[in-house]
Amino acid sequence: MTAPDGRSGDDREELNRARCDTPDGRSGDGRGELNQGRRDTPGGRVVPTVRVQEAAFDLAAESAALAAGRVDIGALASFVGLCRADDGLAALVLEHYPGMTERAITGIAEQACARWPLTGCTVIHRHGRLEPGAPIVLVLTASSHRAAALESCAFLIDWLKTRAPFWKREEFAGGDARWVEAKAEDDAAAARWEPGRA
Amino acid sequence: MRVLYFAWVRQKVGVAEEEVSPPPEVRDVAGLIAWLAARSPGHAAAFAQARQVRAAIDQEFATPDAPLAGATEIAFFPPVTGG
DSSP states (O other), X not given: OOOOTTOOHHHHHHXXXXXXXXXXXXXXXXXXXXHTTTOOOOSOOOOOEEEEESSOOOHHHHHHHHHTTOSSXXXXXXXXXXXXXXXXXXXXXXXXXXXXXXXXXXXXXXXXXXXXXXEEEEEEEEOEEEOTTOEEEEEEEEESSHHHHHHHHHHHHHHHHHHSOEEEEEEETTSOEEEOOOOHXXXXXXXXXXXXXX | OEEEEOHHHHHHHSOSEEEOOOXXXXXXXXXXXXXXXXXXXXXXXXXXXXXXXXXXXXXXEEOTTOBOTTOOEXXXXXXXXXX
């Protein structure tokens, strides 16, 4: 869903301010620096929802939860990463670094909220054994307008891939297993969001 | 300090974590890698290509020249592959 084009930026800021989930007393950790020269962030920043879990998630239910009772969201973007059955893959096993994982994802999500005028943000990343077809990661971003929702959603998944401490191990039907290697194209995709590059 | 290992670094070292007390001349991440590599053949294998190993100090990514002073938890792992 996209907001009608006629709405002014002033309206948007007012709506964001009205949605004041701003955490108290958080500033000066470098996010302001990243935000310089991009766009004004409204006074009220949303608090992202971050979950690291073994259980599956439901895109429709998470989208509904994010938008429930809200009339300020004009655009809701989503990304779902799924387990592919490449080369006879039987399962992906995702290892992670409990504690650092939640910290890293929260930090990335807070950057998204600082760089774009978001009115909602949810990131869910699974770990454990996942079979082909299973959802692995969910990113939801909400804003008044589509550009902020779409861009921040792309930013989040690009940075999650290169900055969240997960490691994928591929298990194959014959019993072979191997660790997935980091890809140069993922680094390149993440680098385009570096300050001064995007 | 507590040292954690993940993914193939953990498999090669043979343990997921251990308590270590490096000597005072071990001051940064690169120094710790060199010191740990001498502990066992498994450690040596894990750190044989140190450029492929990433580190975190107290759950924040750290470069090889990052100082260890005050650190309580150091983690070593391959480049991340989540998402």
